[in-house]
Amino acid sequence: MKLQTKLNLILFLVVIFGLAIVNLLRPHSEESSNLEQRELMQLPEFTTERFFDGQYTRDFDNYFADNFAYRSTLVQVGSSMKDLKGFPDENGVSIIVQGGDNMAGNTPDEPGEGQGEDSSVANVNSSKYLLLKDRAFIAFKYSAAAAETYAKTLNRFAAEVGPKVRVYSLLAPTSVEFTDNKNIQQLTESQKDAFAKVNEQLDPSIGRVDAYGGLEEHRDEYVFFRTDHHWSALGAYYAYEKFMETVGEKPVPLSKYKKSEIPNFLGTAYKQTLSDKLKSHPDTIAYYTPFTKYKYTMHTSATKSAEKKVVDPNFAKYSSTFYAVFLGGDYPWGEIETENKNGKRIVVIKDSYANAFVPFLLPHFEKVYYLDPRHYEGNLLDFIQEQKITDVLFLNNSTVVKNTGLSQTIISAMDK
Amino acid sequence: MVFSSLFFLYLFLPVLLILYFVFKNTTYRNWVMILFSFAFYAWGEPVWIVLLLIASLIGYVFALGIEKYRGTWLAKAQFVVAIAVNIAILGFFKYAGFLVDNVNAILPFDIPRPDISLPIGISFFTFEIICYLTDVYKGVIKAPKSPKKLLLYVSFFPHLVAGPIIRYSDIEHQIDNPRVTMAGFSEGISRFMIGLGKKVIIANLLGESVSQVLNPSSGSASVLGIWFGVCLFALQIYFDFSGYSDMAIGLGKMFGFNLRENFNYPYVSKTAGEFWRRWNMSLGGFFRDYVYIPLGGNRRYYLRNLFVVWFLTGFWHGASWNFIIWGLYFGLLIYLERVFLGKLLEKAGAVVSHIYGTLMMLVGWVWFYFTDLSEGLKALAIMFGLYDREFYNLEFQIYFKENLVLFIVAIIASTPLVKWLLNRVADSNPQLNVGLRGVGIPVLNVSILIVATILLIGSTYNPFLYYRF
Numbered sequence: 001m002k003l004q005t006k007l008n009l010i011l012f013l014v015v016i017f018g019l020a021i022v023n024l025l026r027p028h029s030e031e032s033s034n035l036e037q038r039e040l041m042q043l044p045e046f047t048t049e050r051f052f053d054g055q056y057t058r059d060f061d062n063y064f065a066d067n068f069a070y071r072s073t074l075v076q077v078g079s080s081m082k083d084l085k086g087f088p089d090e091n092g093v094s095i096i097v098q099g100g101d102n103m104a105g106n107t108p109d110e111p112g113e114g115q116g117e118d119s120s121v122a123n124v125n126s127s128k129y130l131l132l133k134d135r136a137f138i139a140f141k142y143s144a145a146a147a148e149t150y151a152k153t154l155n156r157f158a159a160e161v162g163p164k165v166r167v168y169s170l171l172a173p174t175s176v177e178f179t180d181n182k183n184i185q186q187l188t189e190s191q192k193d194a195f196a197k198v199n200e201q202l203d204p205s206i207g208r209v210d211a212y213g214g215l216e217e218h219r220d221e222y223v224f225f226r227t228d229h230h231w232s233a234l235g236a237y238y239a240y241e242k243f244m245e246t247v248g249e250k251p252v253p254l255s256k257y258k259k260s261e262i263p264n265f266l267g268t269a270y271k272q273t274l275s276d277k278l279k280s281h282p283d284t285i286a287y288y289t290p291f292t293k294y295k296y297t298m299h300t301s302a303t304k305s306a307e308k309k310v311v312d313p314n315f316a317k318y319s320s321t322f323y324a325v326f327l328g329g330d331y332p333w334g335e336i337e338t339e340n341k342n343g344k345r346i347v348v349i350k351d352s353y354a355n356a357f358v359p360f361l362l363p364h365f366e367k368v369y370y371l372d373p374r375h376y377e378g379n380l381l382d383f384i385q386e387q388k389i390t391d392v393l394f395l396n397n398s399t400v401v402k403n404t405g406l407s408q409t410i411i412s413a414m415d416k
Numbered sequence: 417m418v419f420s421s422l423f424f425l426y427l428f429l430p431v432l433l434i435l436y437f438v439f440k441n442t443t444y445r446n447w448v449m450i451l452f453s454f455a456f457y458a459w460g461e462p463v464w465i466v467l468l469l470i471a472s473l474i475g476y477v478f479a480l481g482i483e484k485y486r487g488t489w490l491a492k493a494q495f496v497v498a499i500a501v502n503i504a505i506l507g508f509f510k511y512a513g514f515l516v517d518n519v520n521a522i523l524p525f526d527i528p529r530p531d532i533s534l535p536i537g538i539s540f541f542t543f544e545i546i547c548y549l550t551d552v553y554k555g556v557i558k559a560p561k562s563p564k565k566l567l568l569y570v571s572f573f574p575h576l577v578a579g580p581i582i583r584y585s586d587i588e589h590q591i592d593n594p595r596v597t598m599a600g601f602s603e604g605i606s607r608f609m610i611g612l613g614k615k616v617i618i619a620n621l622l623g624e625s626v627s628q629v630l631n632p633s634s635g636s637a638s639v640l641g642i643w644f645g646v647c648l649f650a651l652q653i654y655f656d657f658s659g660y661s662d663m664a665i666g667l668g669k670m671f672g673f674n675l676r677e678n679f680n681y682p683y684v685s686k687t688a689g690e691f692w693r694r695w696n697m698s699l700g701g702f703f704r705d706y707v708y709i710p711l712g713g714n715r716r717y718y719l720r721n722l723f724v725v726w727f728l729t730g731f732w733h734g735a736s737w738n739f740i741i742w743g744l745y746f747g748l749l750i751y752l753e754r755v756f757l758g759k760l761l762e763k764a765g766a767v768v769s770h771i772y773g774t775l776m777m778l779v780g781w782v783w784f785y786f787t788d789l790s791e792g793l794k795a796l797a798i799m800f801g802l803y804d805r806e807f808y809n810l811e812f813q814i815y816f817k818e819n820l821v822l823f824i825v826a827i828i829a830s831t832p833l834v835k836w837l838l839n840r841v842a843d844s845n846p847q848l849n850v851g852l853r854g855v856g857i858p859v860l861n862v863s864i865l866i867v868a869t870i871l872l873i874g875s876t877y878n879p880f881l882y883y884r885f
Contacts, residue, residue, distance in 0.1 A: 005602040007858040012605045015865055016433075020426040057459045064423045071873055078874025081867065085621050085822035089814050097628055128628075141635070186810045187636070 079274035134281035135226040136269035137176035151201035170209035175224035194401040211239035228267020236356035257288035265322040292362040293339040326355035332375040346391040354395040380413040453573035464535035475545040479559035514735035537577035574667040580678040580698035594672030604669030609861040611662025616868040619655035632795040641812035686769035688749035742783040
């Protein structure tokens with residue numbers, strides 16, 4: 001029994017003190033976590049006020065956890081370890097719910113998405129990923145309330161801006177809609193029906209863009225990423241063709257663009273699920289460089305702006321997500337002035353799906369704006385007037401028929 | 417702060433160990449412990465530490481008063497006042513919002529709802545002070561002259577935020593004469609690791625699926641799915657809560673304190689009565705000794721006493737109707753068992769009794785899990801085929817398979833089977849037993865610690881289910 005006591009004490013103390021010391025002495029060099037697409041918590045500043053409202057200790061806990069020794073490696077080890085808790089379905093389908101249990105202070109990469117009062121406790125702020133071998137989907141769930149709110153929001157917008165401004169609605173389906181796997185189909189709901197419900201309720205003056213049809217025609221092509229929740233630039237192009245059809249213009253053929261590729265892209269779905277199968281089979285991101293001359297000003301906040309390229313492979317190097325190749329990522333708003341002099345000015349009111357889409361608009365407009373209601377601080381209606389907008393395109397993915405979060409931000413952007 | 421956090425394991429505990437064992441003098445050690453216990457509390461609840469101090473101070477002053485005026489009406493008066501103040505503190509911070517909501521539902525106008533967040537551990541430390549005052553009043557214990565002893569009893573961090581609910585007499589002697597030994601410390605480590613493993617490896621991993629599977633409003637809910645979800649939740653809450661108690665008891669042992677046991681394999685119970693003698697034993701003991709028996713126990717007003725106790729037991733778990741129903745549900749079962757069901761079950765045999773015991777426990781957890789009563793009723797309706805849902809579906813199959821290994825491990829670990837097997841080995845092969853215990857247990861402990869650390873890093877932050885009670 002003596003041996004047990006000694007060995008037990010020594011092993012315990014070595015691990016506790018060893019890790020504690022390593023953790024204290026190790027330089028805290030990383031400032032952000034690529035994997036999680038967020039800033040790591042920095043050592044919080046102590047003030048009595050922050051201490052007494054509990055903020056200091058919460059921040060310190062997060063700081064301690066975020067900067068723990070070997071964290072990024074061990075997070076992935078832990079994720080692989082969890083696979084031991086059972087067996088995958090023989091068809092290769094598994095369900096991973098992410099985001100329900102986030103630590104305090106974690107900002108989700110896409111505020112607005114996945115938020116809504118109509119989802120049950122378990123679903124607030126979380127996405128349900130369906131994994132099928134090396135491909136990840138986000139399950140879709142229709143909410144009649146969300147569809148109604150979105151349609152009403154657009155109707156109100158159209159009424160506010162008046163008949164001089166043309167308003168279009170483009171609802172982008174997500175990848176789960178176009179899988180042939182019977183099991184996955186059982187675990188998700190129809191986006192086609194959901195979009196039809198929105199279109200029924202939209203004011204007749206609003207142009208409906210059948211992006212769904214465009215993607216369905218090309219469903220076997222590389223129109224969606226496997227490890228990321230976005231569509232590819234190719235998918236966005238087919239949606240653009242349908243938009244041109246609605247506008248009544250001829251789309252520019254894809255062959256007019258110079259196509260380039262970046263391999264080894266692991267997207268948001270991988271980062272959320274840490275699935276080994278996704279990791280071993282990364283995506284390739286293709287981009288089409290515009291031929292139109294332009295000047296793109298990215299407004300990163302109310303006061304700051306920078307001149308950028310609308311499609312830039314360098315963003316993949318600097319940013320934690322390769323999808324930032326398009327427009328540089330999600331920012332409050334941007335202004336692209338082109339060489340065209342036709343007086344047409346469009347604003348795309350959008351979520352991140354529009355990022356791959358917007359560059360295709362350059363040949364058709366004098367000015368292309370985009371505005372992300374989740375980040376934009378000003379009034380949406382004032383923006384339309386001030387910039388003398390002629391066309392407005394609402395481009396959002398099917399999340400807007402899943403919960404009311406984004407509609408609410410659009411409404412509040414009109415009320416500000 | 418919680419025990420199963422990186423901050424506790426790799427900063428708080430090492431620093432405490434150094435500062436505690438640097439001193440040889442018991443008085444200094446006790447002050448280090450009090451200081452760290454308050455730091456532990458303040459870390460999660462910096463403001464309400466004042467409340468903890470006030471409640472302790474009231475306990476201290478009034479207990480001395482009770483001693484001084486023993487035998488006169490003043491002793492009784494002080495006792496009543498002190499108990500009333502403690503109940504008022506608990507009532508105000510925990511139940512004011514609930515009360516106002518219910519009153520507003522009846523009144524034609526609305527009283528503003530007080531916006532108070534529940535101070536951590538309030539349900540535990542107010543009960544401990546009530547225990548203390550009652551025992552002093554009854555003359556079971558002598559009120560200490562030094563406030564230090566009471567402070568240490570109330571604030572001792574292992575039991576401070578989630579129990580076990582200890583009595584002053586449990587640790588009175590240990591405060592002055594703690595028996596800190598190598599063997600005791602080692603035992604404490606082993607006990608702590610069992611708890612850490614239960615919480616971080618089993619409960620947390622089970623918890624990841626519970627909210628998904630146990631969702632009767634989701635379109636993908638099925639009969640088997642809800643049953644499976646309830647089973648997962650039953651296991652999760654057992655491993656979560658008993659894991660916390662194990663860690664508390666283990667930490668107590670490391671510092672020479674013996675805290676009382678809180679769980680004794682509740683899921684092997686054959687009746688509701690037995691379940692409550694095995695589940696959260698320190699709470700059951702509190703209600704038995706400080707409510708039920710003073711009210712008259714079995715001898716006077718039995719029915720009233722029974723339902724008062726079970727109403728309170730339920731209500732203690734949370735200011736919400738579902739907890740009250742949960743408590744009364746057990747009260748009813750225990751009553752029925754006493755009147756006729758117990759005899760019936762005895763005749764029917766062990767198998768039938770275990771099936772009954774498991775079923776009543778699972779149905780109980782449905783009441784407990786859903787704070788929204790309509791959701792709970794829906795879940796029960798689905799479970800018993802009264803609601804139009806598929807018997808099973810793909811989603812259930814996927815979750816079932818994905819959790820199967822963990823599910824079986826958790827079921828086995830919730831029974832005394834492993835303990836029984838180890839004892840059999842010890843009896844039949846003493847040499848193997850020495851080897852197993854000498855090397856096996858330390859290696860197992862350190863493995864649990866490492867795996868738990870990796871999982872904690874992976875999951876960042878994960879609060880206890882019982883944390884807010």
